[in-house]
Structure formats: structure tokens, C-alpha cells
Amino acid sequence: MFDSLRARLARRWRARSMTRRLRELDRLDRSHGLGVPTGRPAAQKKPRRQSNGTLPGLLVAGIIVAGVVAFSPGDTTGSLRSLIGWGPERLGAPPQVAHGEGTFTFMQTQRNSREPVSYDPCKRIEYVINPEGGPDNYRELVDTAVRHTSEATGFRFEFQGTSDRRDWEIGGIRGRNDPVLVGWATAEEYDRLSGDVAGVGGSLAVRDGTTTTLHYTTGRVVLDVDAFEDLDTMREGALLGQAIVDHEFAHLVGLDHVQDARELMNAENLGVTTYGPGDREGLAALGGVPCT
Numbered sequence: 001m002f003d004s005l006r007a008r009l010a011r012r013w014r015a016r017s018m019t020r021r022l023r024e025l026d027r028l029d030r031s032h033g034l035g036v037p038t039g040r041p042a043a044q045k046k047p048r049r050q051s052n053g054t055l056p057g058l059l060v061a062g063i064i065v066a067g068v069v070a071f072s073p074g075d076t077t078g079s080l081r082s083l084i085g086w087g088p089e090r091l092g093a094p095p096q097v098a099h100g101e102g103t104f105t106f107m108q109t110q111r112n113s114r115e116p117v118s119y120d121p122c123k124r125i126e127y128v129i130n131p132e133g134g135p136d137n138y139r140e141l142v143d144t145a146v147r148h149t150s151e152a153t154g155f156r157f158e159f160q161g162t163s164d165r166r167d168w169e170i171g172g173i174r175g176r177n178d179p180v181l182v183g184w185a186t187a188e189e190y191d192r193l194s195g196d197v198a199g200v201g202g203s204l205a206v207r208d209g210t211t212t213t214l215h216y217t218t219g220r221v222v223l224d225v226d227a228f229e230d231l232d233t234m235r236e237g238a239l240l241g242q243a244i245v246d247h248e249f250a251h252l253v254g255l256d257h258v259q260d261a262r263e264l265m266n267a268e269n270l271g272v273t274t275y276g277p278g279d280r281e282g283l284a285a286l287g288g289v290p291c292t
């Protein structure tokens, strides 16, 4: 069966509007920093690239917050164990990756250092999903992103079930040891999704009482309800949807945007749907940090 012309045109229009939207996402959204909620930064024009792939521009999610620094006394057991030689066990190892073949950058680095802020590789990263507003295959999307992230970092994740939590704002996280919350929201509910932003991902950085080292303990991946509904109508929608969730999970564990067009973390991604060489190197570095 051929689609009617009208349907085809409608779909093409949607794809084009999606492409335009995708390109605009990260241009609007460069407010990094330490999680202090900021107003929308002035739009910063970046040179447009020509798309030459068959895919429409990837809906690259705008990412916002790397983390919020929270001070917490105590929690020194792990550090003490390390000092006296009872280092905690790493749960997994990052894969061997090629070095220097791509581009990556971290959301945050340790003070006076190039070492990234990351999760503790000796602890499982627990997560819950709020499926409300998400696509039917929400579980597959999220679990696939978890698998990709886990393979690329060595981190172990643990699904803790579905949840009706909707406290999306990273800057407002109260339970620093609560599971990561993954879900779908509209811009009306969560204004960081307004405009052309398809998703937001980030984590909360905390430090213990004895060192200046920061590590992530929990975070958020918030995906845009409308964007995923639009993807449902596109031929490449499944591929793009997965790429978006993968992209957001890379932010979650600490990877930031790059200009390099070969990377999934490219801020104006035009068709890359899997990790590039820099993404892989950066994710392996994030998984290779010492345990806390």
C-alpha cells in the first residue's frame, strides 16, 4: 500500500520540523554550571552544517545541569577502607577503548584537575521509571540505554521498579541517595523542556566531609512527551528515540556536548545514532574513576 500524498507530505513536514527543532535544541541550551537554576540563556548561534545523511537531524536533547554541589558530612567509610587497603570492589570494568580518535568533554571535573566527576563504580546506580506520558516501549528504550551506558562505562545499574515520582528538577533533589528518576514530562510541567528541548539529563554531585572530591549519587533523565509522540510518526523514529535516550544517559553519567559531528554528544547532532570514538573514550574514563 502506498501512503496517500497528503500523508506523505504531512510526514515530511513533521520530519523537517523535527529536524529544525533538533538543531535548535542545544543552541538554546548551554546553561551549564553548578545547577543553579538560571533563566534561558541568550540564544547563541552556531554555524549550521548541511545534513548529508538519510536520517533527519537527531533530536539532541538539551542538557542542562551537570550537578549541584551538596555538602554532606560523614560517608567516609569507603575512603577509609581504601586508605587501609580494603578497597571496595569495583562492580565492573570499563572496556578497552581507542584513545585520541574522537572528542569528548565532561560535565564537571574535580577541582584543579582534569579528572571527571562521575558515579562511584563500586556502587550500583539504582533507577526508577515513571512511564506516564512515555511511549509504549518505554521500558525497552530505557533498558537499552542502560545497557549501552553500562557496557561503555562498566557501571552497574539496577532497576528499582516504576514510580509515580515527578520531582524532575535536579537543583531541587532532596534525597541524594534516591534512585535516578527517568520519565517523560511536558514543558508545561517542567519548563526546562520548553522551546525545542527534547530531554534533559544530569546528576547531583556531592562531596563527603573529608575530601574535595565530588561524585554523583543520583540524577534525572527527563524526556519530552511531545517529541516522543512526534518520533512515533517518523520512519526512523525508533532509532532516533533510542539515540536521544542514550544521549541523555551519557549526560547522566557525566559526558557533555562536543562540536565534533561524529559523536553522539555533538550538540547539533545530524544523524549519529550510536556512540562515536570520543563518546566511547569519555564514557570509559567516567567508568574508570576510583571508588569513593
Ligand SMILES: [Zn+2]
Binding pocket: 026, 060, 061, 062, 063, 247, 251, 257
Ligand atoms: Zn545533550
